[in-house]
Amino acid sequence: MKFQYNLDDATHDIKQASIAAFLSAAMSTLVIVVAIVTSAEGVFGPFADPINFIDVALVVACWVGLRFYSRTAAVTLVIYFILAKIFIMLENGRPSGLLFTMIWLYFYWKGIRGTFAYHRLRKEADSSYRSTPVSFYYFVIPVGGIVLSLIILGVSLFGLGILAESGTFVSPEVTAGDKLSKSDLQLLLDEGIIRPDETVLYFYSTGLTSISDDGNLLTDQRVVSYEENRGSIRGLRSEL
Structure with a gap:
């Protein structure tokens, strides 16, 4: 006998998804609050940052959307959940919590x-049925755009951080000398920017993919600034 997916089945699926979203937001809030209050370190260290409440806000928004049978909320929730798990995996260097991930997914x-079937079945039963209320265009879309922009910004900053750590991009922050890669230190030596008997204490560069574009550094002997001009490093200045 062929299974008939009806309106009750669709509503049931939507309700289960909304409960899962609510539980996810509640557990995340609890972990974040405890991590902040206790100044947690180690595995829970990354959660001790108020910016994590953006994640909670998005999940809560999707939960509310699901309660109103929103297809946009359902799709957003799945996409964001998958992206979040990928970023966590990249940050930890290995997959974790796969069983939990599969259950929630x-x-x-x-x-x-459920949401797509719900609106399709309602439309089939009543041709005048309107799946999207007018308020959606005046409230949900602007708010969703703001939340999405914050997420994209956060993801971009996270991605730049990963690329900087991998050496693909130059770190945009002041870097301690002992954190410089061997190749960067060798470049500074080869170009005569530092001497073999010098130790770099702090380094900063506005270069995108290479520190050869320009740089400012403090060694145990002097302050040095340099920039690249027509393929060679020039404008070398130092103060004793």
């Missing part, structure tokens, strides 16, 4: 199935 996917 299962319920979130039911939200997508």
Whole structure:
């Protein structure tokens, strides 16, 4: 006998997805608050940052959207959940919590199935049915755009941090000398920017992919500034 997916089934799937979203937001809030209050370190260290409440706000917004049968909320929840897990995996260097991830993804996917089926079935039963209220265009879209912009900004900053740590991009921050890569230190030596008997204490460069573009450094002997001009490093200045 062929299974008939009806309006009750769609509503049930949406309800389960919304419960999963609510539990996710509640648990995340608890972990963040405890991490901040206790100044947690180690595994829970990254959660001790108020910026994590942006994640909670997005999940809560999707939870509310699911309660109103929003297809946008259901799709956003799945995409964001997958991206968040990928970033966590990249940050930790290994996958973790796969069973938990699959369980939550299962319920979130039911939200997508349920919301799309709900509106399709309502439309089939009533041709005049309007799935998107007018308030959606005046409130949900602007708020969603702001939240999405914050997420994109956070993801971009996170990605730049990963690329800087991997050496693909130059770090935009002042770097301690012992944190410079061997290749960067060798470049400074080869170009005569520092002497073999010098120790770099702090370094800063506005270069994008290479420190050869320009740089400012403090050694145990002097302050040095340099910049690249027509393929060679010039304008070398130092103060004793």
